[in-house]
Amino acid sequence: MPVDIRVPSLGESVVEATIGRWLKHEGDTVNQGEALVELETDKVNMEVGADQSGVLQKIVKREGDTVAVGEVLGVIAESSQAPAAQAGDGQKIPSEQLQSEPVTSERQKVSTGQLPPTTRASDGQRPPSPLARRIASEYNVDLSQVKGTSPHGRVTKDDVIGYMEQHVQNTAPSQRVAQPDKASAPPPVQTTTTSADQVIVTPLAAPRGREERIRLSRRRQTIAQRLVEAQHSAAMLTTFNEIDMSAVMEVRSRRRDTFKERHNVSLGFMSFFTKAVVGALKAFPRLNAEIQGNEMVLKRYYDIGIAVGAEEGL
Template identity: 65%
Template sequence: MSTEVRVPTLGESIVDATIASWQKKEGDQVRRGETLVELETDKVNVEVSAEQDGVLQKIVKQEGEVVSVDEVIAVIGEEAAATATNGTSAPVEMANAQKPTPPPVQRQSTGALEAMRPSTGSLEAQRQPTGALDVQRPPSPLARRIAAEHNLDISQIRGSSPHGRVTKDDVIQYMEQSTQPTAPIPRVSTVETPTSPVPAVQPQQVGGQAAVSARPEERVRMSRRRQTIAQRLVEAQHTAAMLTTFNEVDMSAIMEVRSRRKESFKERHNVSLGFMSFFTKAVVGALKAFPRLNAEIQGNDMILKRYYDIGIAVGAEEGLVVPVVRDADRKSFAEIEREIADLAKRARENKLSLAELLGGTFTITNGGVFGSLLSTPILNGPQVGILGMHKIEQRPIALNGQVVIRPMMYLALSYDHRIVDGSEAVRFLVRIKELLEDPEVLLLEG
């Protein structure tokens, strides 16, 4: 009896996915709960596991194909069906019993590289777990991407995991070893001449030697998530009347509090006291004073939200993701810091669930961690407001009739002018500035 492997429900508004990588190949034995395939969606990657023990009889959808929810992508047969009459397990032979034996492939020796390859033989012999390169599991998506970016042949990289799967660390180690000094390789003067009368690349004389005039290019397909990010950012600019207003904040008071309390805070809560908890609390206080910044538009209605789910933008390898801190108004500084640290860590490891990315009533993005001095953040629809933090710089300012040096940060608020007036946006940003420059008021507002 065979069981179909189908695409599971992926989450709200997500109806399809892309096959990122198969962790098993046809003929492999699988165990219940073991990962079969990794799917890439607009927001997160999803692993699909086997629901029974057996043998992966057929892979219906290959890597790179787009599949819909509940679509069949593979078939698992019962383990007993793949057992030979002599009582020994033979999943490979059963999977290929009805296939004609292909003619032997003739190979030409290419020196040491060819000597490293396994000799041609029966399919059964090649599938034995001898540690050869051809039995390793498919490389991880991240490993394939790094290898492609550096023009590496990933088939020549040996995986260090127990099952021989090539990981990111294996590719990086291979690159480091490849950059070690080696003996110079003599140039080969005998090169086959193309039969075409017009060569693809015209050689030029440089310093008495022939040099190839070429401009290297690489075509890399955007990941599904990157395509979605691009589409939604363009949609945000097309559908919202987006404006940005700016202000600056003196970070002296917050930096003094952090310097004075950071050791005791970490000892007590086992988490560092950063800037994000102050900014999250300040945003919540300002949203309470200006509720239309915590709303969204649905048709001809404004939905004013009386809860405060604050999205924190995190830069991950596949692009920006925005996990959400739920009910931020009810959380302490330590709870906010701990939750943001956990969400950011799992975002970079691609381990966030869909539920942690959905919703959100307002977003904070911090370009300052990358050195940005000033920017105009794009709205994270359907939200109508986003706050941009930037780099802290020592700058001269006029204070009480004197020029003094203070740690200053530019703030940017992008907002949807359809329901947020300019004066309202300016006062909202001024309120954030007041709360940050007087942490005692911030604590009272919280």
């Protein structure tokens, strides 16, 4: 008998959630208690598990949809019901074919290496946790190489992070990946030093686009909203830090006349400040972003404005 997958109670004062992502696809075999879908709320993210073993027959709500408590997310059918539903038009499939075809297909996938690492677990071993799979996907980690330390050998977030730390320590610096987040990483550059104070930076590849949009989870949206509200109600403080500018002043005094002759503009300190800011934004690209609605917009260009204090104001 088919069983509905419903949104469980989300906690006090939480009445709706957003579907973060489905961990299973239609037609996948699921075990009782296995996580099927991730839900995002204003307070916490949670997983909805399967109430019975069977086949995920239908997905009713898609990723990004807003759902209420008790709403149907999908349908789980018993394993014996799935082939009959797929046959359709009254066609009967021989029982020998039903038993042999899936096994043959799976054997072919194993022999050709088409199965993902997460599905190569033994019957007694639980699949990696959703968070572990997400981290492994973002950092290109082969989960088949990660040993689970939890009961039943399940790979968790800590196992993946520990494997990454050990792998980085045992890898030569030239083989390490500088930024695992390919979407937000700045384009690689080639630096050529020609003198003590002149550095030429040559981009090796043009950026794929000027902006990238990333959907915010419900929790991130709430955090962003609370921070904006805090700007209107909390005291805002300014931090002052002293730095040694003697090296910059030495370069400026040495290059001042040449710069003036070449560009017909005086070489001030703002150029050095701007270069430092751009370098910091390249190192930390998420600081060069803004919130638009329910999306975070990562910018691959740099629009710098510097205010100057005066008696009349900025």
